[in-house]
Amino acid sequence: MLGKLIKHDFRATWKVMVSLDAVLVVLGIMAAVVLQTIPHVEDSFGMGLFMFSCIGLFYIGVIAANIVSLIFLVIRYYRNLYTPEGYLTFTLPVKTDMIIHSKVITGSVWMLLCYLFTFISLVIAGAGFVAATDISRADLLNAMREGFSILGFGDPGFTAIMVFVILLTPFAGIVSMYFCISVGQLWQNHKILGAVLCCIGLYILNQIVTQVVFFASGFWSLMSGSGADIDATFGTLYKNMMLNISIVTFVEAVIFYIVCIFITRSKINLD
Amino acid sequence: MSSLLQISSLTKKYGTLTALNDLNLELESGHITGLLGPNGSGKTTLIKIICGLLTPTSGTVTVKGNPVGVESKKVISYLPDTTYLGKSSSVEEIISYFRDFYEDFDQDRAYDMLQKLGIDPRSRLRTLSKGTKEKVQLILVMSRRADLYILDEPIAGVDPAARDYILNTIITNYDENASILLSTHLITDVENILDEVIFLKQGSIVRHSTVDEIRTSEGKSVDGLFREVFKC
Numbered sequence: 001m002l003g004k005l006i007k008h009d010f011r012a013t014w015k016v017m018v019s020l021d022a023v024l025v026v027l028g029i030m031a032a033v034v035l036q037t038i039p040h041v042e043d044s045f046g047m048g049l050f051m052f053s054c055i056g057l058f059y060i061g062v063i064a065a066n067i068v069s070l071i072f073l074v075i076r077y078y079r080n081l082y083t084p085e086g087y088l089t090f091t092l093p094v095k096t097d098m099i100i101h102s103k104v105i106t107g108s109v110w111m112l113l114c115y116l117f118t119f120i121s122l123v124i125a126g127a128g129f130v131a132a133t134d135i136s137r138a139d140l141l142n143a144m145r146e147g148f149s150i151l152g153f154g155d156p157g158f159t160a161i162m163v164f165v166i167l168l169t170p171f172a173g174i175v176s177m178y179f180c181i182s183v184g185q186l187w188q189n190h191k192i193l194g195a196v197l198c199c200i201g202l203y204i205l206n207q208i209v210t211q212v213v214f215f216a217s218g219f220w221s222l223m224s225g226s227g228a229d230i231d232a233t234f235g236t237l238y239k240n241m242m243l244n245i246s247i248v249t250f251v252e253a254v255i256f257y258i259v260c261i262f263i264t265r266s267k268i269n270l271d
Numbered sequence: 272m273s274s275l276l277q278i279s280s281l282t283k284k285y286g287t288l289t290a291l292n293d294l295n296l297e298l299e300s301g302h303i304t305g306l307l308g309p310n311g312s313g314k315t316t317l318i319k320i321i322c323g324l325l326t327p328t329s330g331t332v333t334v335k336g337n338p339v340g341v342e343s344k345k346v347i348s349y350l351p352d353t354t355y356l357g358k359s360s361s362v363e364e365i366i367s368y369f370r371d372f373y374e375d376f377d378q379d380r381a382y383d384m385l386q387k388l389g390i391d392p393r394s395r396l397r398t399l400s401k402g403t404k405e406k407v408q409l410i411l412v413m414s415r416r417a418d419l420y421i422l423d424e425p426i427a428g429v430d431p432a433a434r435d436y437i438l439n440t441i442i443t444n445y446d447e448n449a450s451i452l453l454s455t456h457l458i459t460d461v462e463n464i465l466d467e468v469i470f471l472k473q474g475s476i477v478r479h480s481t482v483d484e485i486r487t488s489e490g491k492s493v494d495g496l497f498r499e500v501f502k503c
Contacts, residue, residue: 004371011364012357079357087355091322092372093345188286270324 005102021117028121031058032128111170172253179256182263217241281330292474306454308471348417352424363392381414413444458494
């Protein structure tokens with residue numbers, strides 16, 4: 001039954017989600033084309049203004065596509081479960097847990113693809129920038145290699161952490177939003193307001209937790225480190241920080257997931 | 272006769288408001304039962320609890336011996352009192368959805384009914400009128416070979432001709448061994464198809480008897496008795 005739920009969820013969402021991914025690619029291509037005007041920017045103020053405006057719009061567009069993707073999935077979750085559409089969803093002969101599993105799986109996959117296409121869009125724009133300037137590709141690659149090395153990408157352990165973070169981020173993002181929607185349903189009235197307030201509360205909590213993890217990960221050791229080993233200290237700090245944040249995020253996401261299932265299983269009240 | 276639906280000491284409270292009060296009910300297979308009561312009497316609340324859409328405050332509900340859950344949902348075909356299908360879906364997509372999830376869904380029966388009504392299966396729900404959407408929902412619900420059909424206000428807000436179609440569809444498409452629990456306050460329209468009635472008043476059952484009993488013992492029609500019991 002889980003497979004059927006996932007199949008129908010993908011079928012119902014693919015047009016919008018693929019369109020948004022396509023928008024990201026188109027934005028990247030447009031940015032790459034606009035960046036070809038870089039050699040002429042110094043000649044004309046208007047040209048410079050045009051280029052910077054377009055790049056600004058590119059970033060806004062990329063962020064908007066990501067936000068719209070998330071909002072679309074969250075609204076769909078809300079509609080499918082907590083509006084009259086829920087009369088069909090919750091009368092299907094499937095376990096309530098399965099309904100949540102299917103929503104989380106499809107939502108996570110779509111958000112992961114959204115992040116992937118965001119990356120592709122940035123790479124396309126970046127390639128356009130490199131092509132339009134006289135930056136040596138070898139120099140650029142060396143600089144990137146050095147930067148990644150400082151961050152610790154040469155270390156297999158760190159690479160594993162980053163892969164985990166990449167897979168965890170869309171899952172945690174989707175689950176936290178579904179959690180807020182589910183908590184909002186516990187309110188007798190003003191359920192959407194309840195969900196929004198839960199989102200705000202969660203955002204504040206996340207900021208506090210992130211700061212705590214940041215300092216606990218060795219921020220002070222970086223601040224007090226000597227200039228000679230600053231790169232190594234920064235690399236260690238970054239690795240510790242990513243590891244700690246990913247653990248905290250994972251634990252949070254699992255708790256949110258369990259709460260979503262609990263609320264949907266035992267507190268369902270479709271008025 | 273076997274017990275199809277068993278409800279014991281069912282209570283549902285919304286804050287301080289009691290929607291259902293210590294309700295007990297048993298329904299057997301093979302009957303069409305009218306769940307009758309004025310607005311706010313608890314009809315929809317009771318139906319939603321049976322269908323697993325509301326969590327009761329206390330009490331138990333079993334369908335063919337199973338608590339509300341996967342097994343009960345397999346045998347209940349539910350028509351809510353509102354449009355509940357996604358607007359962006361086409362009729363054939365929804366049929367495919369029902370076919371995938373309900374083992375007892377008869378796809379041929381659904382297409383046959385759609386054809387008789389001249390509804391194009393490729394049409395999207397958002398392009399259909401409210402009345403046509405309601406007919407599509409009814410077709411989906413009655414195309415299942417369920418043990419218990421629960422129909423919440425199926426004839427409310429439709430014209431008399433559509434009412435006849437709906438009632439005819441209900442009568443001609445259910446298995447005689449199945450039961451129908453039909454909620455309405457348009458009693459005159461349904462009186463002739465009912466085997467028994469439940470009068471619900473302020474969350475409590477005030478009468479549960481067969482239509483024949485009412486006619487013989489009270490000398491009144493169900494509609495007449497309803498007007499007397501629920502006189503304002």
